[in-house]
Amino acid sequence: MSKFIVRIMILPACALFVFSACAVRTPSAGGKASAPVITEYTPNISTQEYEKRYQAVYGKFTEQMAAEGNPADFVVDDGKDLFSKVQGSAGKSCASCHGANGEKLKGVAAMYPKYDPAIKGIDTVALQINRCRKDHMGAPELKYESDPQLALELYVKSLSNGVPIHVSIDGPAKPFYEAGKEYYYKRFGQFNFSCALCHVKYAGHMIRANLLSNNRHHTDHFPTYRLDWSGVGSLQKRFRGCNKNVRQEPLPFQSETYRNLELYLTYQGNGVPIQVPGFRM
Amino acid sequence: MKIGNVGAFSLALVLAALPAVVLAAGNAENGKKIVETKSLGNCVACHVIPNMEFPGDVGPDLVQSMQGFTEKDRGTVWQWVWDARVFDPDTIMPPFGPNKFMTKKDVDDVVEYLYSFKKNK
DSSP: OOHHHHHHHHHHHHHHHHHHOOSEEOOOGGGOOOOOEEOOOOOSSOHHHHHHHHHHHHHHHHHHHHHHOOTTHHHHHHHHHHHTSOBTTTTBOHHHHHOTTOGGGTTGGGGOSEEETTTTEEEOHHHHHHHHIIIIIOOOOOOTTSHHHHHHHHHHHHTTTTOBOOOOOOGGGHHHHHHHHHHHHOOBTTTTBOHHIIIIITTTSEETTEEOOOGGGSSTTOSEEEGGGTEEEOHHHHHHHHHHHTTOOOOOTTOHHHHHHHHHHHHHTTTSBOOOSEEEO | OOHHHHHHHHHHHHHHHHHHHHTOOOOHHHHHHHHHOTTTTOGGGTSOOTTOSSOOOSSOOHHHHHHTOOGGGHHHHHHHHHOGGGTOTTOOSOOTTTTTSOOHHHHHHHHHHHHTTOSOO
């Protein structure tokens, strides 16, 4: 059978398929608008195969960076200093409440992001640090992605190094998780891509010279040092980067959608130990 | 979302439009430029293309794919490039026509270039 005939036969099948295969669908039951039903993708290569490809593409680089050390280690030290520095009208430092070496925060970052009834939404480590400054220290909030903000976030996260991520999506967190998933699977921008298309369905494939990364390891190493940034950046900076790369409108840091997205993505990494600062190309 | 209905509708349109596009002859040189240039088609991001280093492997090798298409399939190939959602509603291939990456003439040119990959024309 020629390829042309095969294609002609496939066409009517495609028409049927159109009704069943879209990643995001809105059920019209009862005529009421309701949350879209998202059929999650199955990656089209196995985790083992992905890891083999990662090793082939980045193996040399990861060895080299392990030997040379991570420049972001100095940023962790800056964060530690800031942690015990008294700031604000209450005359307190973070250490006043959380222990001189942050001992009361060990393992805590592994549970973030999480639902917080006080804001009726998702709290991230970055947001929480600023709320502590404002509410408990009487100190100004730190500008997201500024040096001191990243340093403090990095230090607080480093107190959970080695602790497996265990975020909860139960109870009141659930709708925010679903909203994060919806954004992750939404097609938009001129390319009509979604995050999930590249990072789930085609994870492990090469898009030109870039390996499409597997999202199970997207949140364990942020804030991370990144060669391309020649510096440290947050997970949400990476969201903005991917948005821009594929010509989608990036959102503001710590916007509700990005916090929901962070919850969705962090949950995908449940069980993976936190390892900050990461080091990436 | 009503993607389903739109997909089926445009499928009908495409089938009606096929004979018209089959006849168009393009400029392979311009097609090559579109296929290889990052800011234009950038097909090499996902597909193997002749003489291009570090092609992606998200989509099929287009040199191989083209061996399976005959002259009669020009309309099908054209449609793949213009808007692949007609064949796979969940495709990763950007809708190059509807999302204004390319004009119809550009797609004619790309198809002309793709046909130059055929080994036994």
